[in-house]
Every structure is written in structure tokens, then in C-alpha cells.
Amino acid sequence: MLLTKKHRIALISVDGDPAAEIGQEEAGGQNVYVRQIGYALAQKGWQVDMFTRLSSPEQAAIIQHGTNCRTIRLKAGPIEFIGRDSLLDYLPEFIAEFQSFQQNQGFQYSLVHTHYWLSSWVGMELKKRQPLIQVHTYHSLGAVKYSTVSDVPAIASIRLAVEKNCLECVDRVVATSPQEQEHMRKLVSSLGRIEVIPCGTDIEKFGSVERSQARQTLGIAPDAKVVLYVGRFDKRKGIETLVRAFAKSSLHSVANLQLIIGGGSRPGYSDGIERDRISGIVSELGLENYTAFPGRLDEAVLPLYYAAADVCVVPSHYEPFGLVAIEAMASRTPVVASDVGGLRFTVVPEVTGLLAPPKDEDAFALAIDRILINPEWRDRLGEAGRQRVEIAFSWQSVASRLTHLYTHLLPEVVTTQEQERKPQVVA
Ligand code: UDP
Incomplete structure (x- = not known):
């Protein structure tokens, strides 16, 4: 399924920089996921901007990954690494920077896909300020995580409340497995709309060597x-x-x-x-x-x-x-x-x-x-x-399913497949 016209979407991952080096503290699956769906969605015809936080003075503010995909790092708090549990206070600044970025570019995104609970809050706040479809992926659920650790952080009660609000309010939550969906229903809320779309992997990169x-x-x-x-x-x-x-x-x-x-x-x-x-x-x-x-x-x-x-x-x-x-x-x-x-x-x-x-x-x-x-x-x-x-689990199949979801939520988006399905009117 390919789009007939480019549509701008924003992936927001405040704490998980898609352009970061993977495999160190706080840079893992979420960063890989955002980057890979960004690339794969761009190949499907979306104009993809991936927003994250600037965390070092050496970092470029904008990285162009290809014609239709870029990472955009916004200033939110001191320009240094800050652990996830200490980021909440800087989110209002992130939102203000996001809005001025839109203003400078002369457009507004009509769909954001947010990642992890911190970005879900950003998306929900933006939704109050502009017409917006919000899709969210949790990557980790506080309700499950806190049941497996002895040292529950002070931020826990805020996180749990935001995660519940998000499930009940956003346009669609993407669960990456049926097990995650079950956890959401049992531990977070019986309200809200969930769709299961798994994570993916690069089937060309992995499996090419004996x-x-x-x-x-x-x-x-x-x-x-x-x-x-x-x-x-x-x-x-x-x-x-x-x-x-x-x-x-x-x-x-x-x-x-x-x-x-x-x-x-x-x-x-x-x-x-x-x-x-x-x-x-x-x-x-x-x-x-x-x-x-x-x-x-x-x-x-x-x-x-x-x-x-x-x-x-x-x-x-x-x-x-x-x-x-x-x-x-x-x-x-x-x-x-x-x-x-x-x-x-x-x-x-x-x-x-x-x-x-x-x-x-x-x-x-x-x-x-x-x-x-x-x-x-x-x-x-x-x-x-x-x-x-x-x-x-290929990224291409994940991007096809996300494209299907986004186009369903954004009714004005037309794909080539939909056009093919439309009956031909002969003059
Ligand atoms: N990873 C990597 N190099 C390393 C260690 C990990 O590239 O030295 C990558 C790994 O290949 C995977 C990601 O980090 O893509 C970890 O994702 P996973 O979902 O397994 O765990 P998370 O970090 O999200 O808890």
C-alpha cells in the first residue's frame, strides 16, 4: 500500500533518540523501533519527522536520514543526558519547542505517534492545542514494570495515572503483542481502543551470514x-x-x-x-x-x-x-x-x-x-x-499495518490500493 500524496506525520520519542547509539543505558528497543518504523514509513510515502530531546551539545539538531525521514532534536531542559525518571519537568518546554518548530515550518502535523508514557503526555497536551490524531505505543507499562522491581521510583504514581489517561483518551494505542494488550486491559483500563501490531526486525541484515x-x-x-x-x-x-x-x-x-x-x-x-x-x-x-x-x-x-x-x-x-x-x-x-x-x-x-x-x-x-x-x-x-x-516480523509488514491504521484514522488520506479498489467511472 503506497500513499498517493505525501502526508506529514510526527513520531515523538522524547527520551529515546532514534539516531542514538544503541545498546547503552536507556538506548535500546524503543530507539530501534522508532528509527526503523520511521525509515519504513518513509518508504511507504509518508513524510516522517522523528522528534526527540537534545541531550548533548555535540549533537546535530536535525539529521536527514533520507528524502522523507529526519530526526529533529528539540531543546528541553539542560543539554545533557537526563534519565527517564527525571524528564517530566522539561516536557512543557518540549511542547513549546515543538509548536514553534511547526510555526517556523508553516504547517501542523495532523497525526503524531507517541512512544513511552512521557511522550504520551506530550501528545495529549498537543491534542488540546491543535486538531490532532494521536497513536501511542507504550514500550513498557508502569503497572507491569513496578510489580517486578523492589525500588519503585517517586514518579510511579504520575506515570500510572498518565498511562491510564492515555489508554482511555488517545485515538489508538498500539500493543506490540497480545500479552501487552492483555496487561493493558487487566492492569490499566477496560476503556480505550487498542490494536495489536508487533515490532519488527531487519530480515536482510540478520540472517545473511552462516x-x-x-x-x-x-x-x-x-x-x-x-x-x-x-x-x-x-x-x-x-x-x-x-x-x-x-x-x-x-x-x-x-x-x-x-x-x-x-x-x-x-x-x-x-x-x-x-x-x-x-x-x-x-x-x-x-x-x-x-x-x-x-x-x-x-x-x-x-x-x-x-x-x-x-x-x-x-x-x-x-x-x-x-x-x-x-x-x-x-x-x-x-x-x-x-x-x-x-x-x-x-x-x-x-x-x-x-x-x-x-x-x-x-x-x-x-x-x-x-x-x-x-x-x-x-x-x-x-x-x-x-x-x-x-x-x-519484518519492518515492512509493520509499516504496512501502521499505514493501514493511520490512513483509517486520517480519512482524507488516499492510498493507491484504495484507489484501485474504487470502481472505475467510464465517461
Ligand atoms: N543492541 C545493540 N547492541 C548492543 C546491545 C543491544 O544494538 O550491544 C540492540 C539490540 O540489537 C536490540 C535493542 O538494542 O535491537 C534492544 O531491544 P530490546 O527490545 O531487546 O530491549 P530493550 O532495550 O528495549 O529493553
Whole structure:
């Protein structure tokens, strides 16, 4: 479905810069999602502007990603990194900057797709000031997140209220999995309109290299049994469970086991502190010689790591969607994941990988071993994962579904497909 005329839309992700380096604290799935749908929607014919916050004086205010897609960084508060939980006070300034940007450009956006609860508030405030369709994706629900952590931040009650208001008021909420939709209905509100449209992944980037070739490039032995983690260093990600499960593998005496923990961190910040805690557990369990911390994996090497692994483990305590699982599946690598949230939707147990109860290191050890011990089954799981991603999770299919939703909400937008469906009037 292609648009017959360019329509301007704004994706608003105050805290998740789509042009940022991915894999460090607070730059993860949301940033990837916004960037990729931005690119894919632009290819469908939308004029896409992705709005975020300026967080360093070195950053460009506008980045042009292609003819129809750009990142626009607005000033909101001090020009430095500010954690999500401290951003609320700067949102009024973000709104004022957004409005003056529109004024300078001489147009108003008729549709905004907001990301994460902070931007949902921005969208709802803008809606009071101009005619606007608002679509929202939560990326994480406070009601679920706070039930899995011991240290609930002071902002929690405001976040929960904004998330409820958003579900009840915006034109459409996009849930990225049926599990997220269920959480919204059970924990947030029975009111409001939800549509399930999953996240996607780049099926050309992931899956283009074979295991043996990837290992050769990365210097990994052909006979090694490689267990891979990719993601941020955050307690919610459950890396400790993986390390303890790896230590419990029954294969240490018979196989060349290797654990690779990929993800960026900065000393002194919360991801650096979590990385130090994890490497402390690695040492305590005597796993230093079997464990590698390659740091942040950029897009040049990430596909190689996924392809080189025998199994990719996603041990999160809570995961609204979990892009890493579908990236691994696209790379034909089976996934062992926690039986939570979106991972229940993406990973089909015994078909594309295995699910284990979160924090259950024995169950994770058993699941990992079952795959490592049987390379033929590993390959069958990997092939089925690839097929599942090709069918359900390409960015192109996500952008088609979003285009369908936006055009439905913006009745004046006409697509070529709709024109084809219209009966031809013969003069
Ligand atoms: N990622 C990356 N390099 C790294 C670690 C992570 O590019 O070193 C990317 C990863 O490929 C995925 C995203 O960060 O696209 C993480 O998304 P996910 O939904 O799995 O988790 P989130 O960060 O949103 O909690």
C-alpha cells in the first residue's frame, strides 16, 4: 500500500533518540523501533519527522536520514543526558519547542505517534492545542514494570495515572503483542481502543551470514558451544540468571562452552554498576575463562554474533516485546527466553526455542543444554525461527499495518490500493 500524496506525520520519542547509539543505558528497543518504523514509513510515502530531546551539545539538531525521514532534536531542559525518571519537568518546554518548530515550518502535523508514557503526555497536551490524531505505543507499562522491581521510583504514581489517561483518551494505542494488550486491559483500563501490531526486525541484515563464516570472522572456534546474551545492562534483563544457569550446565566437562555477554556500559552509571555486578558473579563462579564481554555490539558486528551463537538467551524478568529474540530468530539462532510478556508471543516453545520461568536458573540451564546437546534440533529450531520472523516480523509488514491504521484514522488520506479498489467511472 503506497500513499498517493505525501502526508506529514510526527513520531515523538522524547527520551529515546532514534539516531542514538544503541545498546547503552536507556538506548535500546524503543530507539530501534522508532528509527526503523520511521525509515519504513518513509518508504511507504509518508513524510516522517522523528522528534526527540537534545541531550548533548555535540549533537546535530536535525539529521536527514533520507528524502522523507529526519530526526529533529528539540531543546528541553539542560543539554545533557537526563534519565527517564527525571524528564517530566522539561516536557512543557518540549511542547513549546515543538509548536514553534511547526510555526517556523508553516504547517501542523495532523497525526503524531507517541512512544513511552512521557511522550504520551506530550501528545495529549498537543491534542488540546491543535486538531490532532494521536497513536501511542507504550514500550513498557508502569503497572507491569513496578510489580517486578523492589525500588519503585517517586514518579510511579504520575506515570500510572498518565498511562491510564492515555489508554482511555488517545485515538489508538498500539500493543506490540497480545500479552501487552492483555496487561493493558487487566492492569490499566477496560476503556480505550487498542490494536495489536508487533515490532519488527531487519530480515536482510540478520540472517545473511552462516554460523561457520561468522565464527571465522569473530575468531570463535568451530567446535565451541556459544551461549549469547545481547542487551542493556539492567537488573530487569536477568543477566544474573543466565550466568548462574551457564555455571550449572552439565556440558562443561564434555564441551568447549562459551558465554558472550554483549552490551554497552559506562563506568559509574547504572549500566556500568550492573556490568560490574555481573562480572563479579562471573568471577565468583570461576567462569572468567569461559566468558567474554565484547561491549556494545554495533550494527556491523551484531549480525555476526547472532549467527555465531548456538543459542541466544533472553532471561528478562519482564519484557514488553524483546527485539533481541526476533533478531536472533531472524539469524537462525534458537532462543531460550523467560516465559513473560512479548517473549511468549515471539518464541514458540519447542518450535523456535524454549521458554523458562523468569529467575529460574535450573530451568534455564536445562533448556540451554537441551539445545546445545543436539545440533540438528538447534538447526531445525533456527530455521523455524527464521520463517516465523519472515512471515510476522519484518519492518515492512509493520509499516504496512501502521499505514493501514493511520490512513483509517486520517480519512482524507488516499492510498493507491484504495484507489484501485474504487470502481472505475467510464465517461
Ligand atoms: N543492541 C545493540 N547492541 C548492543 C546491545 C543491544 O544494538 O550491544 C540492540 C539490540 O540489537 C536490540 C535493542 O538494542 O535491537 C534492544 O531491544 P530490546 O527490545 O531487546 O530491549 P530493550 O532495550 O528495549 O529493553
